[in-house]
Amino acid sequence: xxxxxxxxxxxxxxxxxxxxxxxxxxxxxxxxxxxxxxxxxxxxxxxxxxxxxxxxxxxxxxxxxxxxxxxxxxxxxxxxxxxxxxxxxxxxxxxxxxxxxxxxxxxxxxxxxxxxxxxxxxxxxxxxxxxxxxxxxxxxxxxxxxxxxxxxxxxxxxxxxxxxxxxxxxxxxxxxxxxxxxxxxxxxxxxxxxxxxxxxxxxxxxxxxxxxxxxxxxxxxxxxxxxxxxxxxxxxxxxxxxxxxxxxxxxxxxxxxxxxxxxxxxxxxxxxxxxxxxxxxxxxxxxxxxxxxxxxxxxxxxxxxxxxxxxxxxxxxxxxxxxxxxxxxxxxxxxxxxxxxxxxxxxxxxxxxxxxxxxxxxxxxxxxxxxxxxxxxxxxxxxxxxxxxxxxxxxxxxxxxxxxxxxxxxxxxxxxxxxxxxxxxxxxxxxxxxxxxxxxxxxxxxxxxxxxxxxxxxxxxxxxxxxxxxxxxxxxxxxxxxxxxxxxxxxxxxxxxxxxxxxxxxxxxxxxxxxxxxxxxxxxxxxxxxxxxxxx
Amino acid sequence: xxxxxxxxxxxxxxxxxxxxxxxxxxxxxxxxxxxxxxxxxxxxxxxxxxxxxxxxxxxxxxxxxxxxxxxxxxxxxxxxxxxxxxxxxxxxxxxxxxxxx
Numbered sequence: 001x002x003x004x005x006x007x008x009x010x011x012x013x014x015x016x017x018x019x020x021x022x023x024x025x026x027x028x029x030x031x032x033x034x035x036x037x038x039x040x041x042x043x044x045x046x047x048x049x050x051x052x053x054x055x056x057x058x059x060x061x062x063x064x065x066x067x068x069x070x071x072x073x074x075x076x077x078x079x080x081x082x083x084x085x086x087x088x089x090x091x092x093x094x095x096x097x098x099x100x101x102x103x104x105x106x107x108x109x110x111x112x113x114x115x116x117x118x119x120x121x122x123x124x125x126x127x128x129x130x131x132x133x134x135x136x137x138x139x140x141x142x143x144x145x146x147x148x149x150x151x152x153x154x155x156x157x158x159x160x161x162x163x164x165x166x167x168x169x170x171x172x173x174x175x176x177x178x179x180x181x182x183x184x185x186x187x188x189x190x191x192x193x194x195x196x197x198x199x200x201x202x203x204x205x206x207x208x209x210x211x212x213x214x215x216x217x218x219x220x221x222x223x224x225x226x227x228x229x230x231x232x233x234x235x236x237x238x239x240x241x242x243x244x245x246x247x248x249x250x251x252x253x254x255x256x257x258x259x260x261x262x263x264x265x266x267x268x269x270x271x272x273x274x275x276x277x278x279x280x281x282x283x284x285x286x287x288x289x290x291x292x293x294x295x296x297x298x299x300x301x302x303x304x305x306x307x308x309x310x311x312x313x314x315x316x317x318x319x320x321x322x323x324x325x326x327x328x329x330x331x332x333x334x335x336x337x338x339x340x341x342x343x344x345x346x347x348x349x350x351x352x353x354x355x356x357x358x359x360x361x362x363x364x365x366x367x368x369x370x371x372x373x374x375x376x377x378x379x380x381x382x383x384x385x386x387x388x389x390x391x392x393x394x395x396x397x398x399x400x401x402x403x404x405x406x407x408x409x410x411x412x413x414x415x416x417x418x419x420x421x422x423x424x425x426x427x428x429x430x431x432x433x434x435x436x437x438x439x440x441x442x443x444x445x446x447x448x449x450x451x452x453x454x455x456x457x458x459x460x461x462x463x464x465x466x467x468x469x470x471x472x473x474x475x476x477x478x479x480x481x482x483x484x485x486x487x488x489x490x491x492x493x494x495x496x497x498x499x500x501x502x503x504x505x506x507x508x509x510x511x512x513x514x515x516x517x518x519x520x521x522x523x524x525x526x527x528x529x530x531x532x533x534x535x536x
Numbered sequence: 537x538x539x540x541x542x543x544x545x546x547x548x549x550x551x552x553x554x555x556x557x558x559x560x561x562x563x564x565x566x567x568x569x570x571x572x573x574x575x576x577x578x579x580x581x582x583x584x585x586x587x588x589x590x591x592x593x594x595x596x597x598x599x600x601x602x603x604x605x606x607x608x609x610x611x612x613x614x615x616x617x618x619x620x621x622x623x624x625x626x627x628x629x630x631x632x633x634x635x636x637x
Contacts, residue, residue, distance in 0.1 A: 073556040073589075076563060082588040111594065119555055120596050126556070307598060 002206050002222045009199035011217040012180040013188035014518055016235045017172035018211040018223070021204055022147055024154025024161075027135040029102075036096045042088060045097040048137040053078050055133070056160070063163050066190060070159050070183055073123075074130045083108070098138040105131040116304055118271055118291075125182055129158030151212055153204045159183040167191050172212035174219050176202055186274070188214075215518070245521030249280050253527040255506065261527045262512040264320075265520055266492055270308055273315050276517055283319035283377070285440065285514020286492035287312060289326050289365065293334050299361055305368035313376030320377040322440065322514075324420065325365055325394075327351050327383035330445075337361065346448070351384025351420075356393055366401045370412035378415040381440060385419045388432050395435065418488075422446045427474040430481045439482060440514070443493025447471050471495075472508055479509025490514055502526045542613040543606040545579070546620040550627055554597035558627040563589045565622055571609030573619065579604050586619065 060071040077083055090100035105127060112124040146152060146161060148169035155176045162184050173188060178197035188195040194214030207221040211231045215238060220227045253261045264285030267273060292300040292308060312321050328334045329350025342348040355362035369380050382394050395417055405412045421427050422442030444455065451467035453460040482489040490512035495501050497519040503526065515523045550558055566573045566586040574583040577597055584591040597603065603623055607615040
């Protein structure tokens with residue numbers, strides 16, 4: 001029996017499953033295939049496309065309503081002469097059918113992968129799915145049905161293969177790449193199939209069994225008795241929690257003694273909101289904007305940002321959406337933007353400091369936000385504010401851009417401006433920031449600056465946890481200050497999603513929490529169980 | 537009916553733009569007409585075949601862009617009217633499922 005191996009990836013669909021491992025393999029890459037007989041290859045391609053069409057039609061007929069669109073798109077692609085003509089042209093020059101198909105599809109896929117819009121980018125996965133199906137057929141491999149009740153481990157899982165599996169017998173998905181925003185992840189969440197993505201290489205060889213915890217992103221290969229026991233407990237807790245959370249999802253969060261608490265969500269990419277009904281939360285308490293600067297090779301323009309913000313505001317309807325301006329630096333470097341080789345990046349040019357140092361990038365974001373503000377209840381929040389002058393400087397830049405846009409006749413508005421409280425200075429002296437219309441506690445950074453210990457470094461993370469009493473004291477003082485002055489206070493760090501800490505946060509005086517979308521229902525459930533007694 | 541031509545423009549309000557599912561519907565409808573139908577994001581072109589999903593998707597037309605249709609041949613007027621109406625009806629989708637399309 002091999003030693004247990006544990007990996008943690010990005011949770012993509014909650015739930016726990018233990019079972020046998022099945023490795024997912026993509027189709028073999030076709031040989032170079034020069035000097036082939038064109039007529040034979042053309043026939044082979046036609047046959048493969050015919051079978052692929054038949055397979056997809058059958059899949060379409062049995063697919064649930066939410067998945068039919070995915071299959072229809074692939075069918076439409078297969079029927080389009082624009083896709084097939086260049087493949088035939090390549091075959092006529094002596095390429096093998098597989099080589100010609102792969103070459104043309106790879107160009108299409110690369111085009112989608114380069115798209116600015118994440119919805120278009122996600123279609124690369126659908127085309128890869130189609131590409132692999134036809135390659136399999138050309139190689140003479142049948143559409144090897146994947147077994148039910150297994151943990152599928154591989155680089156990626158195409159949506160059509162997901163749909164061909166009988167998930168009623170359980171199972172889980174573990175992907176080396178993949179994304180919580182992919183079609184497969186959406187389907188997995190809808191069916192309650194636990195899924196973890198972005199694990200990097202998983203050394204599954206030699207292992208026959210695994211445990212997958214899609215709630216935390218934990219995967220254990222060849223689990224020992226201890227892992228099994230902790231799994232059983234986690235499984236029971238998860239089942240009980242699901243049951244209770246389902247009852248609370250659509251209800252307002254009100255404590256057992258009748259105190260209303262706002263529960264909002266933290267969003268890292270607009271597509272995350274698609275699985276959530278905006279009626280089930282009190283808005284977005286933290287919209288991160290780092291996603292716009294993905295890969296770091298190109299800065300997004302004003303128009304692209306405007307569209308992304310507007311889409312979120314429309315999703316939220318009359319509920320507030322708090323957008324945090326770019327928070328790069330520290331553990332979130334962006335090539336060409338954040339300083340390189342900073343000796344201590346967590347104490348360096350990051351967050352608002354970086355935006356003020358790069359007004360060209362910052363102004364584009366402010367203009368996009370000003371334009372988006374006319375479409376809903378936008379609020380704008382500065383990250384990593386240390387001194388009041390930074391807040392004032394950022395607000396002045398915003399006002400300049402708004403005035404310029406009004407001069408040009410561009411529709412825009414000034415949203416309420418607030419700030420993250422994650423540096424100890426403003427946490428200790430919030431009275432020096434009377435210009436802030438709201439505060440949101442960034443408990444992750446606040447904790448590590450209070451403890452001078454990184455939470456990501458296992459050697460010192462205990463110190464960060466140990467600093468909680470001091471962080472709690474700062475939260476209590478902030479709550480007292482904001483209540484006395486009628487300023488809104490929220491928390492958007494991990495503490496707010498920690499169900500064990502939520503009752504304590506309420507006792508400290510917080511009445512607004514912004515939590516991870518996956519934690520929304522269980523945080524509401526904890527709020528409803530809490531009793532604050534006389535104090536508020 | 538003899539050879540004819542027609543053109544029409546329509547503002548697209550679909551929240552994610554001319555995406556997979558709307559493109560499937562648009563090309564399917566276009567293919568139900570015998571005339572040649574082209575679509576463009578600008579009145580000056582470039583014009584692309586409205587019956588090809590590969591080309592329609594390659595437009596990557598975002599929401600709030602105007603789609604221009606032009607058709608030539610049998611039923612050209614009906615074709616541009618039907619396609620414009622589909623876009624104006626938001627591709628008969630409610631926005632909740634647009635995200636997964």
